[in-house]
Amino acid sequence: MIIGVTGGKGGTGKSTVATALAYQLSRKGKKVLLVDADVDCPNDALIMGIDNKLLYTVYQRIPEWDYDKCTKCGLCGQACKTNAIVSIAGKKPLFMQQQCNGCGGCKMVCPADAISWGRKDIGKVYFGSLGSLDLLTGELKVNEPVSEFVVGALKDTVEKKANEYEHIIIDTAAGTHCDVISALGMCEKAFAVTEPTPLGAHDLELILGLMKKLGVKYEIVLNRSDIGDRSLITRIAKKFQCKLAAEVPYDKNIIDAYSKGKPIENKEIQRLVEQII
Ligand code: SF4
Ligand code: SF4
Numbered sequence: 005m006i007i008g009v010t011g012g013k014g015g016t017g018k019s020t021v022a023t024a025l026a027y028q029l030s031r032k033g034k035k036v037l038l039v040d041a042d043v044d045c046p047n048d049a050l051i052m053g054i055d056n057k058l059l060y061t062v063y064q065r066i067p068e069w070d071y072d073k074c075t076k077c078g079l080c081g082q083a084c085k086t087n088a089i090v091s092i093a094g095k096k097p098l099f100m101q102q103q104c105n106g107c108g109g110c111k112m113v114c115p116a117d118a119i120s121w122g123r124k125d126i127g128k129v130y131f132g133s134l135g136s137l138d139l140l141t142g143e144l145k146v147n148e149p150v151s152e153f154v155v156g157a158l159k160d161t162v163e164k165k166a167n168e169y170e171h172i173i174i175d176t177a178a179g180t181h182c183d184v185i186s187a188l189g190m191c192e193k194a195f196a197v198t199e200p201t202p203l204g205a206h207d208l209e210l211i212l213g214l215m216k217k218l219g220v221k222y223e224i225v226l227n228r229s230d231i232g233d234r235s236l237i238t239r240i241a242k243k244f245q246c247k248l249a250a251e252v253p254y255d256k257n258i259i260d261a262y263s264k265g266k267p268i269e270n271k272e273i274q275r276l277v278e279q280i281i
Contacts, residue, residue: 006162006172007280008187008194008220012207014178017227018197020258020268022175023051025195027267028277029171030137037169039162041187042177043142043154049132053265054139056130062142062157063123064150065106071096073118080110080119105150127154129161134267138169155186162190171280179207180214188214193221195249195276200232205240212244223249225276230254250276 009022019042026038040048049056067080074096081091088104091097101124111119126148130141140161142154162172176187176194188194194215198208208224215222222244226237229251241248250272252258261268 005193005280006166006174006191008174008176008191009197009225010176010184010188010194010211010215011178011197012180012209012211013203016178016197016199016204016207017252018178019048019051019175020262021195021197021225021227021252021273022173023048024258024268024270024273025276025280026137026139026171026173027052027134028269028273029173029280030135031269032277032281034136034170034281035168036137037162037165037172038137038139039158039172039174039187040139040141041155041158041174041183043127043144043151043158043183044177046141046143048175049130049139049141050265051262052134052139052267054132054134056132056139056141059129059131059140059161060157061125062127062129062154064104064126064148064153065108065121066101066104066124067099067108067110067119068122069097069099070118070120073116075116075118077115079113079115083109083113085109102147103149106153126150127157129154129157140165151183152186155183159186159190180210184211185214185218188218188220191220193223195223195225197225197227198237199228200226200234200237202236204232205236208237208240209243212240212246216244223247225249226251228252228254249279 011018078093230253
């Protein structure tokens, strides 16, 4: 089963839970793949002290111009909705590749067949191991706007490698945006990590609502469960008829392991492990 670990907002301990879950599963002798799909800010390798190696580079298609064919009509600039092309009739189009999402609109409208496809490097996929745990990490290049391609590359790799593993854990980005939807699309079930605060409850409601729409089974992991108002979360759990699968109290050992880049072990996470295996 592919299991997601997700959260409505950053800083709730999502990656802590994902890495601890994957690590403790591997300690049971299971072959585990942990996928860090938080491609804007992947940190699972740092949390676990894993040495990542480059697996491949992720490219995005971008248009290239043949100025000998271009009649300077300006249509490509008009078609581009991200303002990646500055084109004025009578002048050569000026391309700002940082803003291009590869949609292909410019190429479709060009009457002179002056646009072909090139590509730009927008990110990397890394691979690392710790015992029977393998880690796949997607990382978007700084200043690149289109992270979906990196998440898409991770999805392709997970599909190819799925048969090699007994358990796959996907650590999604925080929030309810496209990358999260795409990563959750791989999962049969996901744990929504939250904390007992008004903001935690608000964002939990959003992420559970999203998973309900996506048809992903969900349970809640309440982090820092002894700090704040637990009833805020139980109210949401009741509304979504959702189980509180684990309650992880504030634990100095977690902070110590985190700060030293060592895998985290926790009794409450062990309960999730027992549920899964
Ligand atoms: S591919 Fe799309 S986003 Fe990129 S320049 Fe062409 S129209 Fe603009
Ligand atoms: S649409 Fe084609 S011909 Fe017109 S300006 Fe763009 S590249 Fe040149």
